[in-house]
Amino acid sequence: MSRLAHRPCPSCGDTLQVHVLPAQYGGTVEIDFCFACHGIWFDQMENLKLAPEAIATVFKEMHRHHGEPRTPLASRMNCPECRSRLVQGFDIVRSGRYITHRCAERHGRFSSFSSFMIEKGFVRQLTKPEIADIAKKVGSIHCSACGAPVDLRKEDACSHCRTALSLLDPQAVEKALQAYAPAPARPTPPSWGSPEDIANAVLAVEKERCRVQREAPRPRMTVQQAGALGVDLLSVGLVMLSSLWDD
Secondary structure (H helix, E strand, O other): OOOOOOOEOOOOOOEOEEEEEEEOOOOEEEEEEEOOOOEEEEEOOHHHOEOHHHHHHHHHHHHHOOOOOOOOOOOOOEOOOOOOEEEEEEEEEOOEEEEEEEEOOOOEEEEEHHHHHHHOOOEEEOOHHHHHHHHOOOOEEEOOOOOOEEEOOOOOEOOOOOOEOEEEOHHHHHHHHHOOOOOOOOOOOOOOOOHHHHHHHHHHHHHHHHHHHHHOOOOOOOOOOOOOOOOOHHHHHHHHOHHHOOO
C-alpha cells in the first residue's frame, strides 16, 4: 500500500517527493527526497532494501539536482510520521563516519545525500597532504555533511560536525552500476588524478554555479554559507561521474 502523500521534510517542511524504486528480491520501495535540503527520508530499514538499480537511480536524482541551492539543515528535525524530534547520531562504516537523524519511535531516518554515499561505501577520505595541495588553489568549500564552511588552509575536517573530507570513489560507483546495466560500452570510470585535478574540478563547478546564479538570481546566502565556495567535494564528484549514467 502506498504511503500517505504530502509528508513534510523533517528539516525544511517542504513536501517530500516520493520515488518508487526496485527493492532487493523483488517488489518496490518508496523513498522520499527533499531536493531543497539535499536529503532523503527512509522509513524503517528502507535504506537496506534498495536494489542495485535503485541505488543508481538515487545517484541520478542526486546528480540532476546537484546544482540547486541547498537549504542548511535545521537544528531541530521532526519525524514526518509522528512529528517527534529526530535524534542526531553518527554511524561508522569502512569509508568513514556519517551523520544520522533517527526517529526514536522507529519510523525511520533522515540522511543527507553525502551521508547516503558514505553509508553505501562510495567515497574515500582525502589524506592531509591531498587537502593541503587542494588548498593551494581552493581556500574554502562547504562541508558535504552539514553545509558549514570549511577552510582548507586550516582544517582537514569540518570543525562544525567533524566529518572528514571525502571524495566519491568512481570504481565503487561503477561497481553498483554494473550490477544492473546490460548496456554495452559503458564509459570507463574517471580517475581523480592529482589533487590539482580535484582543485581544478572544484573551480570549474563553482564557475558554472556562479554563471547559473547570475542568469537566475537566487536568494541571498545565509551567514552559515558565507565565506565559502558554494560547492562541496561530493557534489563535484557527482559532476565528474555524470558520464557514467548520461543517456
